[in-house]
Amino acid sequence: MRHIISVLVENEFGVLARVAGLFSARGFNIESLCVAETLDPTLSIMTIVTTGNEFILEQILKQLNKLINVIKVVDFKDIDYVSREMILVKVAAENEKREEILRLTEIFRGSIVDVSPKTYTVMITGDEEKIKAFLNLIKPFGIKELVRTGPIAIPRGDKAMKIKEKKGEDHG
Amino acid sequence: MLKRTGAQIFVDVLKSEGVDTIFCYPGGATLNITDRLADCPEIKQIVVRHEQGAVHAADGYARATGKVGVCLVTSGPGATNTVTGLATAYMDSIPVIVFSCQVNTSLIGNDAFQEADIVGITRPCTKHNYLVKDVKDLPRIMKEAFHIARTGRPGPVLVDIPKDVTSALTDAKIPEKVFIRGYQPNYNPHLGQLKRALRLIAQSKRPILYTGGGIISSSASAELVKFAEMLSIPVTSTLMGLGGFPGTHPLFLGMLGMHGTYAANMAITESDVIIAIGARFDDRATGKIDEFAPKAKIIHIDIDPTSISKNIKVDIPIVGDSKIALRKMIEIYEEEKGEFAEFHKSIGAWHEQIENWKKEYPLTYVRDGTLKPQFVIEKVYEITKGDAIVATEVGQNQMWTAQFYKFIKPRTILTSGGLGTMGYGFPASIGAQVAFPDKLVIDIAGDGSIQMNIQELATAIQYNLPVKVIILNNGYLGMVRQWQQLFYQKRYTWSKIYSPDFVKLAQAYGAEGMRITKEEEVEECLREAFSNGKTTFVDVHINPEECVYPMVPAGAALKDMLLV
Numbered sequence: 256m257r258h259i260i261s262v263l264v265e266n267e268f269g270v271l272a273r274v275a276g277l278f279s280a281r282g283f284n285i286e287s288l289c290v291a292e293t294l295d296p297t298l299s300i301m302t303i304v305t306t307g308n309e310f311i312l313e314q315i316l317k318q319l320n321k322l323i324n325v326i327k328v329v330d331f332k333d334i335d336y337v338s339r340e341m342i343l344v345k346v347a348a349e350n351e352k353r354e355e356i357l358r359l360t361e362i363f364r365g366s367i368v369d370v371s372p373k374t375y376t377v378m379i380t381g382d383e384e385k386i387k388a389f390l391n392l393i394k395p396f397g398i399k400e401l402v403r404t405g406p407i408a409i410p411r412g413d414k415a416m417k418i419k420e421k422k423g424e425d426h427g
Numbered sequence: 428m429l430k431r432t433g434a435q436i437f438v439d440v441l442k443s444e445g446v447d448t449i450f451c452y453p454g455g456a457t458l459n460i461t462d463r464l465a466d467c468p469e470i471k472q473i474v475v476r477h478e479q480g481a482v483h484a485a486d487g488y489a490r491a492t493g494k495v496g497v498c499l500v501t502s503g504p505g506a507t508n509t510v511t512g513l514a515t516a517y518m519d520s521i522p523v524i525v526f527s528c529q530v531n532t533s534l535i536g537n538d539a540f541q542e543a544d545i546v547g548i549t550r551p552c553t554k555h556n557y558l559v560k561d562v563k564d565l566p567r568i569m570k571e572a573f574h575i576a577r578t579g580r581p582g583p584v585l586v587d588i589p590k591d592v593t594s595a596l597t598d599a600k601i602p603e604k605v606f607i608r609g610y611q612p613n614y615n616p617h618l619g620q621l622k623r624a625l626r627l628i629a630q631s632k633r634p635i636l637y638t639g640g641g642i643i644s645s646s647a648s649a650e651l652v653k654f655a656e657m658l659s660i661p662v663t664s665t666l667m668g669l670g671g672f673p674g675t676h677p678l679f680l681g682m683l684g685m686h687g688t689y690a691a692n693m694a695i696t697e698s699d700v701i702i703a704i705g706a707r708f709d710d711r712a713t714g715k716i717d718e719f720a721p722k723a724k725i726i727h728i729d730i731d732p733t734s735i736s737k738n739i740k741v742d743i744p745i746v747g748d749s750k751i752a753l754r755k756m757i758e759i760y761e762e763e764k765g766e767f768a769e770f771h772k773s774i775g776a777w778h779e780q781i782e783n784w785k786k787e788y789p790l791t792y793v794r795d796g797t798l799k800p801q802f803v804i805e806k807v808y809e810i811t812k813g814d815a816i817v818a819t820e821v822g823q824n825q826m827w828t829a830q831f832y833k834f835i836k837p838r839t840i841l842t843s844g845g846l847g848t849m850g851y852g853f854p855a856s857i858g859a860q861v862a863f864p865d866k867l868v869i870d871i872a873g874d875g876s877i878q879m880n881i882q883e884l885a886t887a888i889q890y891n892l893p894v895k896v897i898i899l900n901n902g903y904l905g906m907v908r909q910w911q912q913l914f915y916q917k918r919y920t921w922s923k924i925y926s927p928d929f930v931k932l933a934q935a936y937g938a939e940g941m942r943i944t945k946e947e948e949v950e951e952c953l954r955e956a957f958s959n960g961k962t963t964f965v966d967v968h969i970n971p972e973e974c975v976y977p978m979v980p981a982g983a984a985l986k987d988m989l990l991v
Binding site: 264265268269272273276280310313314317318320321322323324325326 | 547554575
């Protein structure tokens with residue numbers, strides 16, 4: 256099964272290596288991983304897409320929680336969420352095909368971010384289904400290059416990831 | 428405020444943490460710190476002969492005392508040599524801190540002389556690790572390192588300190604409290620779950636306590652004894668849990684698992700409720716997972732949530748500290764005693780069954796006139812009456828010790844349970860002897876294992892540490908040979924080994940050397956070794972064909988034991 260997991264971590268060097276290392280050391284697969292700073296620059300959110308059964312997922316969540324630099328782990332399994340991915344795709348576009356590609360891009364509410372005499376570079380954002388659909392339509396024109404961010408996700412509604420601030424613990 | 432160097436801060440934090448001993452090895456990158464430590468007589472500095480020895484010694488010190496073991500090593504090879512020691516401590520949840528020194532920050536990443544990415548290398552075998560990039564972070568990071576090592580599920584921490592950080596000046600203070608956003612271990616078990624657990628026990632007819640190293644690290648022995656006695660539940664222990672429950676107690680069944688006792692393995696197999704405390708269902712303890720305790724509901728108390736339901740599906744998970752959990756369970760029991768009337772009436776039949784197993788197949792060995800290792804260990808127990816700290820190496824020597832020496836008190840066995848590190852026992856015994864100069868500290872070794880860190884003999888001599896090393900010498904890597912005998916048609920590939928004359932070798936280092944070849948010599952020789960006040964090697968030539976029994980073949984169910 257495919258899972259989206261959001262991990263709130265300290266924004267420090269080496270944290271990504273710890274998270275990625277945890278997956279590789281235990282033979283868990285990472286399908287995609289997005290990381291960037293949050294509103295609070297001392298924190299980052301990693302959105303990880305992974306696969307595995309219930310048992311593997313439970314281990315992944317527990318092991319992530321165990322890392323010292325991990326502050327919170329959210330599994331989107333039982334949460335209503337919005338997710339988006341962005342792709343940049345360079346597609347062959349000559350002569351009469353240019354019009355067709357432009358139209359498709361508009362329908363998908365994408366934009367042409369770079370133009371050359373023989374190509375368009377198209378940016379599309381959306382959920383997995385939308386991106387898949389666009390790529391299927393554009394494929395016959397000839398895709399020269401494709402990069403994608405992998406999904407990021409956020410719960411719907413007024414739910415937000417909060418950190419419990421605790422007072423410093425007595426040492427020892 | 429007056430500015431201090433990183434090296435001075437290093438010394439000041441050690442003092443504020445109450446560190447009285449540091450196991451170390453110098454190098455170019457350590458110089459600023461060693462120079463400061465030289466003015467610090469209240470911290471004993473034990474210089475070893477190999478950095479692996481330093482970590483094992485700190486680990487042995489930590490296991491014997493319950494305090495954090497501390498090491499200081501140099502950059503590059505000094506740091507990489509600590510990996511085995513860190514992995515050993517990590518697998519057994521032992522609080523150890525390795526301070527590795529690093530090349531100057533300006534050189535990091537440039538393949539400088541004696542540079543290694545030790546933070547990258549040790550990431551998977553430490554509970555956490557740090558690279559200190561700025562001297563102003565040093566006091567906080569060191570403080571955090573101690574906090575992380577000793578709290579929650581304890582474990583090793585590495586702090587990598589570049590040389591220029593040790594000479595840089597700062598007015599940063601040592602923080603009084605530690606606050607780490609992502610690390611707030613939960614000690615208090617869920618009361619409702621504990622009540623559910625007790626209700627399940629009250630309904631059981633064949634309960635068993637299965638205890639591990641968590642009992643030792645949370646100092647829960649007294650509570651365990653009280654709980655087991657008030658409910659008269661038999662106790663089996665993992666290798667790591669030995670000493671957590673007195674080995675002489677009538678409720679004790681001995682160790683379970685691959686070389687566990689017949690009674691313990693049968694009791695686990697036939698039990699209807701297992702109360703696992705501070706144990707992680709290691710494959711050496713469970714045998715074949717699918718056939719582990721097929722009739723039992725499982726209650727699992729552990730400080731580390733990742734341990735719960737990792738290998739075995741648990742019915743009642745309880746995250747928390749073993750000592751607190753046991754105390755609460757004792758309280759609940761006392762309030763709800765009435766509900767246990769039926770339980771107490773029926774438990775007799777279970778004890779009877781267990782007594783029969785004990786009588787049917789006790790731990791034993793064949794006395795055939797040759798010198799048997801089990802006999803030697805029985806004698807060690809008889810002479811010490813269990814009042815010694817016993818380290819082991821890994822292999823047959825370790826298993827015979829676990830079987831035939833009765834560990835009565837916690838923190839008296841030092842053994843590499845999880846990683847199975849040959850070469851662990853001798854430096855660990857040195858660490859324990861440093862902590863307890865007046866105690867009898869013994870390392871039970873094999874002729875293979877002792878040669879993995881034999882250089883530490885010089886350390887023992889240099890600091891007058893009267894450790895006793897009993898080498899069960901059979902000319903083989905014994906456990907490998909045993910597997911070859913049983914499962915590889917006696918093709919003893921690679922397991923026959925050459926060894927030096929251990930008596931002469933000991934003497935060359937300045938230690939005492941003794942040799943035993945006959946049963947009659949054992950008692951007198953051991954008595955002499957234990958009372959001579961000197962570092963001593965006792966080279967015991969045992970029957971080379973002797974095997975460790977019972978044995979559950981790898982991948983078999985616990986009930987399918989090979990017996991003597």
